[in-house]
Amino acid sequence: MNSIKDRAVIVGIGATEFSACSGRSELRLALEAIMASLDDAGLDPAQVDGLVRFGLAQTNAAEPWIAHNLGLPMVRYWSCVDFGGGAGCALVGQAAMAVATGMANYVVIYRTLNGRSGRRPGTSETMTLYHGQDPSSENYGHPHGLTAPSQMFALIARRRMHEYGMTNEQLGKLAVTIRGYANRNPHAQMHAKPLTLDEYLAAPMLVSPLRKYDMCLQTDGAVAMVVTTPERARDLKQKPVFVKAATQASMAECQGPLQSFSAVSDLMKTPGTLAAAEVYRTAGLGPKDIDVAQLYDCFTPTLMMQLENFGFCSAGEAGRFIEDGHIEPNGSIPINTAGGNLGEAYIHGVNHILEGVRQIRGTSTSQVANAQTCLVTSGLPFPTSALILGGEQG
């Protein structure tokens, strides 16, 4: 059967604290998170023979240097998935393929950054990391001062207001709901900071129509996880979390890693619908079968696109869907239950995968009762990836 379904499991997760200033290097953070994930799995580090790294790296934590520090006797697989926020779920796809084919036994996935105290995502400094990868943005966006991702999502938000009647209040309700999940998570950066709709609306407009609380956090921290086969998982500590489906998704219109929608003819056409079709088809599931979802939320309008692209509501209906309470803890599809990029930490959505694992294990701070399937998505509307995690084989 040509499918990744049930051929790989996540058996360990680990994370550093999430803060505005880690006081440590990105390398140190990565090693700490990796060791925590191995301890969580009950695995001797020397058994690790595969490494998968998140690509948009501002760091010296490339695979050989990590192996050098971990003292890995043999590494038989490594890869790196590039292009920023679309890469997260693809990391699990890569690791799953490696173990399913026997190319590696135990693969560690990691993402590390000092995204608040060091080089901050979304600024002109980070823009230089993409140099050469997105010629359209460099020639047709940057010269006009379109240099930050928030500006592009602002353009999308304005268009959504026109096409769908989306309101600032709907964006605000979304921000407030996700913050509520963060408030229930002691490890979230925004744990101790509740947010009301009045506070949301009173916050300064930064790049219209987006305000301060429409934007994700800036975070210092690292996360890691361990992937192996279901057979090997039997010897380890945790309930294994099954990879039911994993896909990457892009299309010709996504011509670059980040600003790839700067001049397409339809801002609402995204690879999210392609990713959704793939993961649902290969898992044999539909949106109604998903118990909980961790959706990439670099900005609030992004999250609306996610709800629509992945079929939880129809196109343009996300605002009303949120107003009707569907994403609340007792709603039809709780989302971003650890607080997401907006409230937990901005680890480019790799933290979302860890929360998906917790939901299936039953250890989330906003646990959905008997959650058996969790959808995880990566950034839109650029080259992206998605993942469905499950609690059982079959």
Added chain:
Amino acid sequence: MTEKNAASVERLLPTPSEWDIGFWEAARQHRLVVQYCTNCKTVRSLPRLMCPVCRSFSFDWLQASGKGRLYSWSTLYRAFHPAYADIPRTIAIVELEDHPCAHLVSTLHMPEGVTEEQLRIGQAVEVFFTDLTDEISLPEFRLTET
């Protein structure tokens, strides 16, 4: 590639590439053009080397009217880049009137006293050109109706 303007802050300049030298040559002459495939005649939303429809490497440029309509806009109230710190500043996506598949990002120049509250999707705009260097002139758009 950057260039120092009067304020000595480096502004970001385009790098004409094998697939869009023609765009920048036309811009230097204050002409707005769109790229099209000379084999299948498909107009492209963005310049590129190969035709995404018929895979030909042959392309040329069509003169555009320079008129368009606002597809979207956003006003920046906090600078992200030191060369674009004259805030508030508005960028827009402009849909070209005669080639609607082509959407261009641009700074939106508004008449004195006009703010973003007065902007509407579909508002008419027209191109003008700003000479940045001896080689590069940048197409930008301004409102033609308020």
